[in-house]
Amino acid sequence: MLPFGLTEYKARLEKTKESMSDQGIDVLLITNPANMNYLSGYDGWSFYVDQMLIVISDEDQPIWIGRKMDAKAAEATTWLYKDNIIPYPEDHIQNDLKHPMDFIAKILTQIGQSKRKIGVEMGSYYFSALAYEKLKSNLPNAQFSDATLLVNYVRLIKSEKEIEYMKRAARIAGIGMQAAVESIQEGVRECDVAANIYSGLISGTPEYGGDYPSIVPLLPAGKNTSTPHLTWTDRKYTNNEMVLIELAGCHQRYHSPLARTVSIGKPADKALETSKILVEGLNTALDKVKPGITCEEVELAWNTVISKHGISKDSRIGYSIGLNYPPDWGEHTASLRKGDHTVLQPNMAFHLIPALWFEDYGIEITESFRVTETGCEVLTDFERGLIVKDHLQAII
Amino acid sequence: MLPFGLTEYKARLEKTKESMSDQGIDVLLITNPANMNYLSGYDGWSFYVDQMLIVISDEDQPIWIGRKMDAKAAEATTWLYKDNIIPYPEDHIQNDLKHPMDFIAKILTQIGQSKRKIGVEMGSYYFSALAYEKLKSNLPNAQFSDATLLVNYVRLIKSEKEIEYMKRAARIAGIGMQAAVESIQEGVRECDVAANIYSGLISGTPEYGGDYPSIVPLLPAGKNTSTPHLTWTDRKYTNNEMVLIELAGCHQRYHSPLARTVSIGKPADKALETSKILVEGLNTALDKVKPGITCEEVELAWNTVISKHGISKDSRIGYSIGLNYPPDWGEHTASLRKGDHTVLQPNMAFHLIPALWFEDYGIEITESFRVTETGCEVLTDFERGLIVKDHLQAII
Numbered sequence: 025m026l027p028f029g030l031t032e033y034k035a036r037l038e039k040t041k042e043s044m045s046d047q048g049i050d051v052l053l054i055t056n057p058a059n060m061n062y063l064s065g066y067d068g069w070s071f072y073v074d075q076m077l078i079v080i081s082d083e084d085q086p087i088w089i090g091r092k093m094d095a096k097a098a099e100a101t102t103w104l105y106k107d108n109i110i111p112y113p114e115d116h117i118q119n120d121l122k123h124p125m126d127f128i129a130k131i132l133t134q135i136g137q138s139k140r141k142i143g144v145e146m147g148s149y150y151f152s153a154l155a156y157e158k159l160k161s162n163l164p165n166a167q168f169s170d171a172t173l174l175v176n177y178v179r180l181i182k183s184e185k186e187i188e189y190m191k192r193a194a195r196i197a198g199i200g201m202q203a204a205v206e207s208i209q210e211g212v213r214e215c216d217v218a219a220n221i222y223s224g225l226i227s228g229t230p231e232y233g234g235d236y237p238s239i240v241p242l243l244p245a246g247k248n249t250s251t252p253h254l255t256w257t258d259r260k261y262t263n264n265e266m267v268l269i270e271l272a273g274c275h276q277r278y279h280s281p282l283a284r285t286v287s288i289g290k291p292a293d294k295a296l297e298t299s300k301i302l303v304e305g306l307n308t309a310l311d312k313v314k315p316g317i318t319c320e321e322v323e324l325a326w327n328t329v330i331s332k333h334g335i336s337k338d339s340r341i342g343y344s345i346g347l348n349y350p351p352d353w354g355e356h357t358a359s360l361r362k363g364d365h366t367v368l369q370p371n372m373a374f375h376l377i378p379a380l381w382f383e384d385y386g387i388e389i390t391e392s393f394r395v396t397e398t399g400c401e402v403l404t405d406f407e408r409g410l411i412v413k414d415h416l417q418a419i420i
Numbered sequence: 421m422l423p424f425g426l427t428e429y430k431a432r433l434e435k436t437k438e439s440m441s442d443q444g445i446d447v448l449l450i451t452n453p454a455n456m457n458y459l460s461g462y463d464g465w466s467f468y469v470d471q472m473l474i475v476i477s478d479e480d481q482p483i484w485i486g487r488k489m490d491a492k493a494a495e496a497t498t499w500l501y502k503d504n505i506i507p508y509p510e511d512h513i514q515n516d517l518k519h520p521m522d523f524i525a526k527i528l529t530q531i532g533q534s535k536r537k538i539g540v541e542m543g544s545y546y547f548s549a550l551a552y553e554k555l556k557s558n559l560p561n562a563q564f565s566d567a568t569l570l571v572n573y574v575r576l577i578k579s580e581k582e583i584e585y586m587k588r589a590a591r592i593a594g595i596g597m598q599a600a601v602e603s604i605q606e607g608v609r610e611c612d613v614a615a616n617i618y619s620g621l622i623s624g625t626p627e628y629g630g631d632y633p634s635i636v637p638l639l640p641a642g643k644n645t646s647t648p649h650l651t652w653t654d655r656k657y658t659n660n661e662m663v664l665i666e667l668a669g670c671h672q673r674y675h676s677p678l679a680r681t682v683s684i685g686k687p688a689d690k691a692l693e694t695s696k697i698l699v700e701g702l703n704t705a706l707d708k709v710k711p712g713i714t715c716e717e718v719e720l721a722w723n724t725v726i727s728k729h730g731i732s733k734d735s736r737i738g739y740s741i742g743l744n745y746p747p748d749w750g751e752h753t754a755s756l757r758k759g760d761h762t763v764l765q766p767n768m769a770f771h772l773i774p775a776l777w778f779e780d781y782g783i784e785i786t787e788s789f790r791v792t793e794t795g796c797e798v799l800t801d802f803e804r805g806l807i808v809k810d811h812l813q814a815i816i
Contacts (some may be wrong), residue, residue, distance in 0.1 A: 025653075068649040069635055072545070072748035093735060093777055096647035114735040115759075118752050146550035149468070150747075154542035154568065156549035172550065215629025219622035226615035233611025233654030236636045239465055251492035253464040257421075258629030339489055339510040350746045351546075352468035356514050363511075381489055 026065050026103060027276040028185055033103055036063055037079065037086070039178045044081055049143035049171055051132070052079040053159075054086075055151040057349040059175035061277060064088060064104055068097040071150050071349060073117055074124035080137060089128050091117065125155050129162030138163050143171030149351060176357050179346055182371045186278060186346060187394055190373060194280035194392055194403035196234045196273030200225040200241070201282055201406050204271070208286050209413055210263045214243055214256035221271060228275065235274040238353040242270040249285070249386040252379065264289040268379075268388045272353050279345055279353040281375040282404045283388035286411045298335075298380060299387050299410035305329035306378050306389060306408070309341065309360070313393065313400035319364035326360075326378050335380065340364075342376040345392060368395045373403070422461050422499060423672040424581055429499055432459055433475065433482070435574045440477055440567075445539035447528070448475040448567055449555075450482075451547040453745040455571035457673060460484060460500055464493040467546050467745060469513055470520035476533060485524050487513065521551050525558030534559050539567030545747060572753050575742055578767045582674060582742060583790055586769060590676035590788055590799035592630045592669030596621040596637070597678055597802050600667070604682050605809055606659045610639055610652035617667060624671065631670040634749040638666040645681070645782040648775065660685040664775075664784045668749050675741055675749040677771040678800045679784035682807045694731070694776060695783050695806035701725035702774050702785060702804070705737065705756070709789065709796035715760035722756075722774050731776065736760075738772040741788060764791045769799070 026033075040063060044052055054077040060066045064077055064086055075090035085108050088098045092111035099109060112127040132138050144159070145151050147170075160168065182190070203224040207217045221241045228234035244254040246265040261267070265288055272281035287295065305326040312325040319342075326341050342360035345353055353375075358366040360374060372395045379388035387410065392403045422429075436459060440448055450473040456462045460473055460482055471486035481504050484494045488507040495505060508523040528534050540555070541547050543566075556564065578586070599620035603613045617637045624630035640650040642661040657663070661684055668677035681695065701722040708721035715738075722737050738756035741749055749771075754762040756770060768791045775784035783806065788799045 067651075068647075069638060069651060069747070070649040072635070072750075094647060094649055096644070096777075097650055100644055100647065100650065115757075117736070118739075118750075118755065144549065146553065147548050149545055149548065151549055152543050152545065153540070153547055153549050153552035154566065156552070157542065170550065213629055215631075216623050219619045219630075222618035222622055223615045226618055227612050228654065233609055233652070234615075235611075236651065239468070240632045242465060248492070248496055251464075251489060251496065253466040253490055254493055254496065255463075255465060255632065256629070258624065340513070343514075351465070354468075354514075359514065361511075381492075 025101060027189070030103055032183060032185065033063065033065065036178060040079055040175055041081055043174050043178060044079065044143065047143065047169070047171060047174065048141055049169060050081045050140035051137050052143045052171055052174065053145070054079065054175060055145050056148040056175070057150065058347050062175060062179055062347055064102040066098055067101045067277065068094055070094040070097065074155060076128060089131060123154070123158045125158035126162055129159055132163065139165040142166045142168050143174060144168055145172045146170040147172035173357055176355050179355060180344055180357050180372055181369055182346060182373055182394070187371060187373070189276045189278035190280050190346065190392070190394070191403055192232050192275040193273040193278050194405065196225055196228045196275060197271060197280050197282040197404055198406050199229070200271050200273060201269065201284055204269045205284070205286060205411055208261060208267055208288065210288055211260050213258050213260050214245065215258045218243060218256045225271065225273060232275060235277055237272040237274040237279060238348045238350045239272065242268065244268045247384055250381050250384055252381060252386070252388065261288055266291065266295060266385060268386060270388055277347050277349065279348055280392040280403050281345065281353060281390065282392065282406060283377065283379065283390040284406065284411055285387050285389060286413055288413050290414055291410060291412060295385060295387060296410060299389065301330060301333045301335060302378055302380060302387055302389050303408055306376065306391065309376060309378065310391070310393065310400055310402065313368060313395060314398060315369050315395060317368050319358050319360050319366045319368070320362050323360045323362055337380060341378040342374045345373050345375045370395050370397050421497060423585070426499055428579060428581065429459065429461065432574060436475055436571055437477055439570050439574060440475070440539065443539065443565070443567060443570065444537055445565060445567055446477045446536035447533050448539045448570065450475065450571060451541050452544040452571070453546065454743050458571060458575055458743055460498040462494055463497045463673065464490055466490040466493065470551060472524060485527060519550070519554045521554035522558055525555055528559065535561040538562045538564050539570060540564055541568045542566040543568040569753055572751050575751060576740055576753050576768055577765055578742060578769055578790070583767060583769070585672045585674035586676050586742065586788070586790070587799055588628050588671040589669040589674050590801065592621055592624045592671060593667060593676050593678040593800055594669070594802050595625070596667050596669060597665060597680055600665045601680070601682060601807055604657060604663055604684065606684055607656050609654050609656050610641065611654045614639060614652045621667065621669060628671060631673055633668040633670040633675060634744045634746045635668065638664065640664045643780055646777050646780055648777060648782070648784065657684055662687065662691060662781060664782060666784055673743050673745065675744055676788040676799050677741065677749060677786065678788065678802060679773065679775065679786040680802065680807055681783050681785060682809055684809050686810055687806060687808060691781060691783065692806060695785065697726060697729045697731060698774060698776060698783055698785050699804055702772065702787065705772060705774065706787070706789065706796055706798065709764060709791060710794060711765055711791060713764050715754050715756050715762045715764070716758050719756045719758060733776060737774040738770045741769050741771045766791050766793050
């Protein structure tokens with residue numbers, strides 16, 4: 025059932041231990057579900073309760089600790105020995121008197137790790153302020169440090185197999201986008217378009233299926249295209265409105281996001297003009313990408329184009345992508361923005377999202393790409409431009 | 421666009437302030453997206469970055485603080501004055517040098533709230549250990565206390581309008597379950613069943629659409645029915661295996677979960693027997709529900725039935741449900757389990773999930789219900805039993 029060979033998991037673990045050593049960490053407590061999956065294979069929707077993968081510098085295998093009813097999911101999806109899968113009792117779930125971190129601290133103490141240098145993912149969604157307080161009070165002799173992005177940075181450069189999964193995800197993204205573009209029209213409900221998108225994203229292709237993306241389809245319409253993160257309602261689309269569609273294909277938890285903008289009826293001149301500028305900037309940024317270039321140089325290439333047209337944008341134009349779980353498909357490491365000096369290397373992968381949101385409308389046209397030996401390869405494959413649904417469909 | 425009238429939001433806010441007063445809290449910093457929505461109406465997939473709703477005991481309106489590009493989503497979905505919607509700059513996103521909590525602390529200081537008694541949701545998914553550290557270091561004169569479930573407890577008893585949304589969600593859950601039961605069969609891929617479920621859950625009914633549930637459809641099959649939180653793959657179902665289906669209908673972010681178990685081909689005798697015991701226990705627990713009974717008494721009614729058959733279960737058999745966002749549709753307040761002395765009151769709502777997971781298989785047959793004046797009303801409506809897909813479909 026494992027999506028990668030044992031060699032690949034062990035290489036990931038070795039790289040993680042090297043980073044731990046560089047950062048003076050003996051014991052790494054991993055709560056980010058993507059990082060847990062990356063190192064162990066663990067895959068289940070159980071991150072809504074406390075769970076953890078523990079990497080100890082001088083131990084061969086990580087230890088999985090989670091809720092009792094999820095232990096069999098760990099047996100089914102990881103490469104870990106059964107002895108390294110430790111369940112905590114069910115009465116620790118949402119109980120004021122017993123916190124899973126009390127149990128975990130006890131285990132760490134039992135196995136002689138309570139006085140060591142312990143790295144925790146302070147900024148992880150699933151490591152609450154309460155979890156940290158519980159750990160600290162139970163392990164008074166440990167020395168804690170923040171290792172939020174330690175494993176995320178190991179994930180930055182993808183293997184060939186990871187890229188293969190992202191290419192599949194990109195093909196699935198195209199299927200979802202096609203379903204959206206075909207079904208958006210006057211009189212159709214937003215929820216029915218969302219249902220069609222989901223159907224495409226989850227069925228995937230006849231050769232490989234789709235997994236759930238870490239973010240649901242985002243579908244702001246009309247005036248709400250001025251903001252990116254609204255979902256859908258059961259309202260019907262009207263003529264002469266625009267719709268943003270941001271989605272991702274997902275396969276084996278690897279993502280390739282893609283966004284397009286649809287105009288129902290003839291678009292306003294300014295929207296049309298803006299979309300052309302956006303595509304010009306997008307293409308210029310893609311042309312800039314190659315190993316040795318920094319993230320901020322890619323943004324600068326984009327920025328030079330839009331500045332020429334009198335447009336400014338203060339948000340980043342891209343971020344590293346790959347393996348992930350809700351609520352985000354971004355890796356939280358490299359961003360394509362001013363001040364990010366990350367040097368591009370082959371098989372880094374990004375969602376390039378030079379979207380523009382104005383006072384009363386917005387345009388999103390995005391691509392997912394990987395860095396190659398000499399430039400970049402766009403993973404997603406969909407007509408790049410504003411899509412007009414005006415009786416006859418057209419891409420402008 | 422608001423799903424509730426202003427009077428209802430204001431009543432919720434008043435109850436929240438009463439709880440704050442009881443707990444000696446002047447300023448409540450709300451980061452749980454369900455709690456933000458409950459009090460303000462805010463609805464967007466933006467909880468993957470720091471955001472907050474601030475309730476101040478002596479101020480009429482809450483303050484929303486979030487990312488700049490999401491401010492228009494707050495204008496579009498909340499009842500707050502524009503002045504109470506405060507964006508933080510885009511360069512605070514995933515930036516080691518600038519944390520959104522630095523910005524929020526500055527605002528709290530500017531408006532004279534930096535030396536007060538501040539409640540924070542320590543156990544919320546989206547209030548990281550790092551966020552708490554940043555707040556504490558920026559507000560050294562504030563007095564912090566844990567208010568994780570303060571608003572969750574205000575949510576415990578639903579209004580008539582909330583129950584109406586949950587009934588719609590329950591009808592949608594039935595549509596999703598019907599899609600699952602119809603499409604599961606030998607040779608069909610798990611992902612294609614998941615796609616059909618999604619299509620049903622998101623389209624909803626002709627009268628009202630579906631929203632995204634806070635948990636994706638859970639579909640463990642075969643030996644993996646011994647654990648509940650696995651999703652799906654692109655493997656094909658084989659004959660003589662069982663499938664657990666746990667899903668929820670969602671409408672206006674209100675959930676009604678529902679689970680059933682399907683046997684492809686004739687079920688094993690023990691599975692059939694267990695499912696009958698489970699339904700007997702489920703019915704007995706439902707019969708027990710009425711105002712004045714405690715949560716643990718409902719569990720005891722179930723437990724008496726299964727003990728008689730020599731079965732034991734250490735996990736809870738239900739939890740409060742309603743409004744929610746990923747990663748969980750449970751409210752984290754009342755649980756149907758030993759030791760929970762919460763007294764049932766009309767319009768509390770629960771997912772009753774007396775599922776049984778054994779060494780090599782499991783059975784899930786669940787219902788969502790609300791407490792009425794005299795007993796309980798089951799919201800979901802689907803044949804209650806093990807579903808056999810054996811050429812002719814049958815419910816046993």
